[in-house]
Amino acid sequence: MLPTRLCIMRKLPSLLARTLTSGTSASPGLLDMSEGHSPIHVKNVRSKLRDIVGASTNWRDHVQAMQERKALHTLLAKRQEDLPPRRMKDSYLEVILPLGSQPEIREKYLNVHNSVRFGRILEDLDSLGVLICYTHTKQETQQRSPLSIVTALVDKINLCQKIIHPDCDIKFTGSVSWVGKTSMEVRMHMLQLHDGDYSPVLDATFVMVARDPENKRPAFVNPLVPESPEEEEIFKQGELNKLKRIEFSTASLLKMAPTAEERNIVHDIFLNTLDPRTVSFRSRKLPPNSVWIEDAKLKGLEICHPEERNIFNRIFGGFLMRKAYELGWATACSYGGSRPFIVSVDDIMFQKPVEVGSLLLLSGQVCYTEKKYIQIRVHSEVYNANTREHHTTNVFHFTFISENEVPQVVPKTYGESMLYLDGKRHFAAVMKEI
Numbered sequence: 001m002l003p004t005r006l007c008i009m010r011k012l013p014s015l016l017a018r019t020l021t022s023g024t025s026a027s028p029g030l031l032d033m034s035e036g037h038s039p040i041h042v043k044n045v046r047s048k049l050r051d052i053v054g055a056s057t058n059w060r061d062h063v064q065a066m067q068e069r070k071a072l073h074t075l076l077a078k079r080q081e082d083l084p085p086r087r088m089k090d091s092y093l094e095v096i097l098p099l100g101s102q103p104e105i106r107e108k109y110l111n112v113h114n115s116v117r118f119g120r121i122l123e124d125l126d127s128l129g130v131l132i133c134y135t136h137t138k139q140e141t142q143q144r145s146p147l148s149i150v151t152a153l154v155d156k157i158n159l160c161q162k163i164i165h166p167d168c169d170i171k172f173t174g175s176v177s178w179v180g181k182t183s184m185e186v187r188m189h190m191l192q193l194h195d196g197d198y199s200p201v202l203d204a205t206f207v208m209v210a211r212d213p214e215n216k217r218p219a220f221v222n223p224l225v226p227e228s229p230e231e232e233e234i235f236k237q238g239e240l241n242k243l244k245r246i247e248f249s250t251a252s253l254l255k256m257a258p259t260a261e262e263r264n265i266v267h268d269i270f271l272n273t274l275d276p277r278t279v280s281f282r283s284r285k286l287p288p289n290s291v292w293i294e295d296a297k298l299k300g301l302e303i304c305h306p307e308e309r310n311i312f313n314r315i316f317g318g319f320l321m322r323k324a325y326e327l328g329w330a331t332a333c334s335y336g337g338s339r340p341f342i343v344s345v346d347d348i349m350f351q352k353p354v355e356v357g358s359l360l361l362l363s364g365q366v367c368y369t370e371k372k373y374i375q376i377r378v379h380s381e382v383y384n385a386n387t388r389e390h391h392t393t394n395v396f397h398f399t400f401i402s403e404n405e406v407p408q409v410v411p412k413t414y415g416e417s418m419l420y421l422d423g424k425r426h427f428a429a430v431m432k433e434i
């Protein structure tokens with residue numbers, strides 16, 4: 001187990017998670033959510049998604065399948081008010097990943113340390129998040145959904161278990177927790193079975209956006225009506241999360257200068273790296289137990305084959321997250337020199353879809369460290385070999401804890417200092433929730 005301090009279960013999700021682990025301590029409003037829902041096997045989540053949108057199973061048929069989806073345009077609502085409101089429990093789903101009771105599925109999830117690959121969990125959360133949104137927007141009269149629902153943001157994933165066991169059943173639960181005009185916030189929880197009881201492993205908050213059948217323009221989604229004071233609190237938190245995201249992005253170091261306190265930090269680092277033997281701005285010296293930030297990175301390349309496509313024939317967001325996470329883990333591992341454990345994932349923004357056939361360049365960077373913690377940023381971009389253009393598709397932020405204290409990472413240039421400050425901000429936001 002992580003130290004208690006690290007157990008980042010926020011009040012409401014943990015209430016929901018607790019509710020689902022035992023029938024006795026539950027609050028009635030939340031308990032209702034699991035009633036009448038039979039769990040879905042994890043392997044059926046993707047097939048359900050394919051059925052909902054009418055996705056092709058053969059790559060060669062994908063153009064025709066997309067053509068057929070165009071006809072669904074007429075089913076889109078002209079105004080959000082035309083869509084019937086939904087309750088949180090309408091989109092509530094439970095998914096079982098039976099690692100304990102069906103050992104034959106373990107291999108795909110296993111890492112070399114005999115625990116569960118977190119990258120695989122990211123893929124399952126992404127598919128489940130989308131299925132929850134399709135459940136929220138389901139119209140009984142429609143055989144196929146006209147909506148293309150895509151992952152826009154992984155707001156946060158906070159873990160409260162260091163190890164995920166490869167031989168115990170896992171349960172995912174979740175529902176839509178907030179709705180805008182065309183976007184939906186989804187809260188999910190993961191629990192693992194130990195001695196007959198499910199105990200919480202992680203909480204995740206994703207934002208999904210609904211688009212038209214061709215994934216070109218935004219499309220309205222059903223409003224959400226909270227039914228109890230607890231649900232009102234969850235809904236309000238969703239609203240606050242949106243405001244916080246706007247605030248964080250407005251103050252981004254890509255748009256605004258650092259604060260006075262941050263400028264002092266950067267200048268102190270600069271002074272600390274001046275060579276005392278020379279009176280020069282240029283002559284820089286690495287302080288003891290430190291690593292230059294430029295020497296703390298790892299790069300990778302993925303060719304995006306059709307196998308990794310999603311139901312809209314773009315690259316599956318979960319696959320992108322798995323690849324970025326694994327590079328982030330390797331970067332933390334080679335930096336710290338011991339096995340890192342994931343503590344938190346935050347603010348993964350899916351800025352642009354990745355087309356099948358793309359060359360995806362991934363760059364993992366240690367951008368901030370503190371004691372045993374390593375803050376990693378993975379930048380992914382698509383390279384077009386014909387035009388020689390690069391486009392950023394995602395930026396991922398991961399917080400790891402290492403077994404031992406790690407060296408300090410030191411920026412040299414102004415750009416690297418901004419990377420350092422951005423990492424420090426993300427780290428502070430994660431620690432605030434602990």
Ligand SMILES: CCCCCCCCCC(=O)SCCNC(=O)CCNC(=O)[C@H](O)C(C)(C)COP(=O)(O)OP(=O)(O)OC[C@H]1O[C@@H](n2cnc3c(N)ncnc32)[C@H](O)[C@@H]1OP(=O)(O)O
Pocket residue numbers: 046049050126127130149150151152153179180181182183184207209211218309310311314315316317318349350351352353354
């Ligand atoms: C078959 C096996 C696989 C099955 C798996 C199925 C799962 C499929 C899920 C995926 O794999 S999706 C693939 C990964 N995701 C992407 O490729 C998305 C890439 N990004 C985009 O396409 C656009 O950036 C995006 C559609 C997300 C937003 O486009 P815009 O920036 O033009 O959005 P717009 O300004 O029109 O705003 C539309 C809504 O999105 C919201 N929004 C946009 N970006 C956001 C963001 N970053 N965070 C939160 N909300 C965001 C925005 O607030 C607004 O909400 P409201 O209408 O409710 O006010």
